[in-house]
Amino acid sequence: MAYQPSRRQVLAAAAGLVALGLAGCGGDDSNETSDLEGKKVGAMEKYGVGDQFKATEALTFSVLYNNHPNYPLKTDWLFWSELTKRTNIKLDPVAVPLSDYAQKRSVLIGAGDAPLLIPKTYRPDENSYVSSGAILPVSDYLDLMPNFKDKIEKWKLQPEIDTMRQADGKFYLLPGVHEKPWADYSLAVRTDILQQLNLQIPKTWDEVYTMLKAMKQAYPALYPFSDRWGKPTPGGAFFSNLGAAYGAPGGWTYQHATWDASTKKYFYTGASDKYKGWVEFVSKLVAEKLMDPESFTQDDDIARQKLANSKSFVIMCNAQTLVNDHRKDLAATNPKATIVKIPLPIGPEGEINPASRLENGMMISTKAKDSKNFVAMMQFVDWLWYSDEGQVFARLGVEGTTWVKGASGQPELSPNVDMVGLHPQAPKHLQKDFGFGNGVFAYGGKPELVQAFFSTEEKEFQAVMNARKQGPWVTPPPAPFTDEEREQATLWESGLKDFVFQQTLKFILGQRPIAEWDAYKTELKSKNMDAYMELVQKAYDRYQKEHG
Incomplete structure (x- = not known):
């Protein structure tokens, strides 16, 4: 069977390129922490950077689970039991096949039946759900997420985060965040x-x-x-x-x-x-x-x-x-x-x-805000996906069982556990047998964590790439579409893209001479290219006027 690249790999660079309709207002996020009375059941009273999150009572949160065929869901994975042991949280996965994930997610959200946590969401997929009010403007609640805020500040990620904002100045997706870009191809x-x-x-x-x-x-x-x-x-x-x-x-x-x-x-x-x-x-x-x-x-x-x-x-x-x-x-x-x-x-x-420091992330159902356990849930999300300890746990598992400290002091896969062919003779597999290194929970982090599965050869490749500057398109200025503009742009985008791809191939294969490039550009105009760019310019000018 042919290897199918993961969506993370496919879109890692795309997340960093200009994604029009996402880019928006920078500045301080208004945190809606005044309406949280009665929503703190199970939450830690004091929870900050580096703290182990543990709910004050046993709680269960539903999560949409992208069931990967390479490591199908097992209920007896060490991941589940160890997560509950550490956090007092049980996750209730709503499993959806990888091949059907985006469609099933859309159906569940549209019907109002989505789980509270909706991970493995790639930009700009969240656009479809913003106007309906089905997903939470997560930027309103960052004060509940100290580890996420700390990484944004420490790793100077604010410009990248700002590209995710909608026309209302808020963002609706909690992205995976990397300290350094990860070029893979x-x-x-x-x-x-x-x-x-x-x-x-x-x-x-x-x-x-x-x-x-x-x-x-x-x-x-x-x-x-x-x-x-x-x-x-x-x-x-x-x-x-x-x-x-x-x-x-x-x-x-x-x-x-x-x-x-x-x-x-x-x-x-x-x-x-x-x-x-x-x-x-x-x-x-x-x-x-x-x-x-x-x-x-x-x-x-x-x-x-x-x-x-x-x-x-x-x-x-x-x-x-x-x-x-x-x-x-x-x-x-x-x-x-x-x-x-x-x-x-x-x-x-x-x-x-050309790689980005942002990748796929998590949407949260608006229903979550009405839960008495809302604050505890946000603290839990912050710990598992954004704390150093949570990221090591999700990616590598339990020290002494699935990972050990190497000679350099950095975490390494245990010799009796395999992952991406690192220990091909090992009797156990990190994903299949333990549930760690799972794309639903493990993404982002420091280079030494991301590279824990890498061979020496791959680490040398990354060192060369990380010595280079990031592409100039990684943090474009905001040009956020309104809902009406996005609706119009969407009508034009499909035809434009199909035509560009079709003609690109014709030029490359010699079916159309490069001498006809100007004629091709004229044909693009007939497919609303100029009108599309006018929308972009309008959105950019509006942002500059309001926030520049």
Whole structure:
């Protein structure tokens, strides 16, 4: 079965790009703590940063549970019993299959039947529920969440948080927060072929082109680069990362409008010279038969087979697919082959790390505010998802059982427990057998925690990426749509995106000459591109007037 990238991996970068309709007002959050009388049953009287949360009486909270097929829900996981032991809270999971999660969540919220806690929500999914009043404006209650507030301040995350605000100045999603961005995707390259051809690992996209030319010259019968993740979004990770290097991401992280810090204006991404720049680059790869034209439509398994059978030497990957897919595949077909994930090649934007420090997060049902246990629930959420101790617990589990302190003093996976192939011979699996490292509860944190499962090789990759600056689009100025504007924008966005993606592929495959770029831009105007950008400008100007 082909590897399916997680939504976290797919959208990590997208969360940091401008998400119009989310960005909004900065400034102090008005905390609605005056209406909490009668809602403090079970809450700790004094709860602050670093405190172990423990409810003063046994409580149960319902949670929407994204049931992942790789580690299906078990009621006897150590996670559940240990969580109750530490916090006096029992979670009642409403399990929904991963494949059906977003749809089921929408149905439950629409019917008023949603659990109190709704995690695993990706921006901008919360937009759909704001106007109905079904989800809580969580920014009103940050005084109940000292660990969350502390991390925002300590890690200087306020600009990123402000991009989540709605037109009312509030935000409705508690995001996962990272101290450092986590870049996961890049090119996997056969290093034994590099050695054979006396080539170095390429540092820039221009050097990638030179490398592919040399490979083609030595092996004229094959396409050196044959990619995966072309379905359902052509170019998936490749267009996302290459586009980021040009300042106009495509693929998985395509956004209609991108902020240009030099001109202090938003531009329509798919009509920009920056976007055109990388489209021309890929079209050159295809035209010179350096890249397989089937890359954008083939199944992942086909792309894997080509690499495994030495029909190609380069493919997009992440840490997990490098080890679990490509190295395993090659070990079976060509044991002497070596392959590595190279640092993301550098393009016109310079040495950037395109990843965001925010990821998926939690919505809270408005019903929760009427509960006598509301304050206790917010304290619990703050501890499990945002305290140092809660994050270690959710990701790694129990010291001495599932994790130990390594020589450096940092937490490491116990040798008898496996995760992402780190201890392949271990008898137990962190997720399947214990319920820790579960994407519903474990995200964000300090680099040493996030990297606890990483190999030495992957830690070296992260060190290179973290030395780079974050992309200039990570914290664009706010341009929040009103409900009416968002409704209008949504009507235009689908047609625009479909057309951009369709024409991008035509330019790349040589089905349409780049000389017709201006005609393409005119066609975009006929699909309401200018009207869409006027909405963006209006929203931006309104924010500047009210809050600038």
